[in-house]
Amino acid sequence: MTDKKETRALWKERFPTETASEEDFTRREFVRYLVVASGAFAATNIGIAAWASTRNFDTGEPRPIVAVDKIPENGSYLFRYPTKDGPAILVRLSNGDLHAFSQKCTHLGCVVIFERDEEELYCPCHKGFFDASDGRATAGPPIRPLGRIAVEVRDGVVWALGAEK
Amino acid sequence: MNNPNRTASMGIGIFVIILVTLQIFLLTIGLEALLAYEPGQAWAAAALSTVLGAGSIGLYVFFRRS
Numbered sequence: 001m002t003d004k005k006e007t008r009a010l011w012k013e014r015f016p017t018e019t020a021s022e023e024d025f026t027r028r029e030f031v032r033y034l035v036v037a038s039g040a041f042a043a044t045n046i047g048i049a050a051w052a053s054t055r056n057f058d059t060g061e062p063r064p065i066v067a068v069d070k071i072p073e074n075g076s077y078l079f080r081y082p083t084k085d086g087p088a089i090l091v092r093l094s095n096g097d098l099h100a101f102s103q104k105c106t107h108l109g110c111v112v113i114f115e116r117d118e119e120e121l122y123c124p125c126h127k128g129f130f131d132a133s134d135g136r137a138t139a140g141p142p143i144r145p146l147g148r149i150a151v152e153v154r155d156g157v158v159w160a161l162g163a164e165k
Numbered sequence: 166m167n168n169p170n171r172t173a174s175m176g177i178g179i180f181v182i183i184l185v186t187l188q189i190f191l192l193t194i195g196l197e198a199l200l201a202y203e204p205g206q207a208w209a210a211a212a213l214s215t216v217l218g219a220g221s222i223g224l225y226v227f228f229r230r231s
């Protein structure tokens with residue numbers, strides 16, 4: 001029993017868990033750091049909100065994408081919309097319906113791919129799944145749906161009419 | 166028997182944990198709103214974050230006086 005106590009005391013002596021400076025760290029100082037940290041968080045949040053207010057959503061201009069017969073049934077076609085930096089995917093489901101979405105996963109921005117067997121959009125980064133008919137997040141980490149792109153067939157050609165949020 | 170000093174320190178510790186957790190949570194809400202083009206949601210997160218910031222300033226003033 002005494003041995004144990006001595007061992008512990010020796011341990012504390014050799015590896016002290018308190019330093020001299022710790023004693024000087026007052027409660028008031030601690031709260032001062034807290035105020036600074038909390039203020040920094042608040043300022044960052046205000047900055048983000050201001051940035052969000054200035055950001056405009058680019059819906060894009062209507063333009064032809066591809067001829068319908070070039071897209072395999074139950075297949076997909078990759079294109080760029082609304083700008084050259086915007087990867088997008090056009091899917092043709094087995095029932096013939098055409099749907100287009102931004103290819104950027106709403107979790108952390110990886111690109112989604114079309115899963116033919118399940119007819120859904122899949123993000124390989126963290127196994128996120130989206131419904132291929134409306135872009136709804138169905139499984140995995142994503143919560144928000146994929147950005148939709150309105151499409152229309154004109155004279156056998158699929159047109160992108162505009163991106164939606 | 167409760168030691169009042171210890172109880173107060175624990176109270177402050179819990180307050181700090183809740184405050185910082187909420188601030189981090191609000192930051193993620195703000196970033197999510199930014200990505201989703203939802204400025205209204207981002208401003209709501211910023212307002213709440215400011216309220217929490219003001220709360221910690223209040224705590225600081227309280228300690229300065231006490």
Ligand code: FES
Nearest residue numbers: 105107108123128
């Ligand atoms: S980036 Fe798509 S699931 Fe995480």
